[in-house]
Amino acid sequence: MSGTRIRLLNHGNASSGMGVAENSKSTYQELQRKKVFRYVIFKIDEKKKEVVVEKTGGPAESYDDFTASLPDNDCRYAVYDFDFVTSENCQKSKIFFIAWSPSVSRIRSKMLYATSKDRFRRELQGIHYEIQATDPTEMDMEVIRERAH
DSSP states (O other): OOOHHHHHHHHHHHHHTOOOOOHHHHHHHHHIIIIISSSSEEEEEETTTEEEEEEEOOOTHHHHHHHHOOOSSOOOEEEEEEEEEEEEEOOEEEEEEEEEOOOOHHHHHHHHHHHHHHHHHHHHHTTTTEESSSSSSGGGHHHHHHHHO
């Protein structure tokens, strides 16, 4: 029994060694610095053992377009650039990192995304807020607005 436990622990440590594709960093920087994208959705490519870009959304896309792009039954990382106007009438922008882990996704997927999240998140400089969501209501537009203000 203890042999099984040790193997599982070792496997968990291997999972946290997920690399970050160079394209993932450069795509994030284009969202952050050049406002080329409204959002970027990242997925873990298990064969390559790295986090890769799955989808990007143009500046005109809405928050609904973004949430509709997340799978209902699998985990993803996402970055969303939220534009808003303050009570002083100033245009602001805040970048949200969202760890999407729907409750119906596979345990293996949840574990892989959970163990790789911190390393990936550190690669993305300039994130303002982080949200962990297992259900769409945990990241709806009201949640985003409240966090940004």
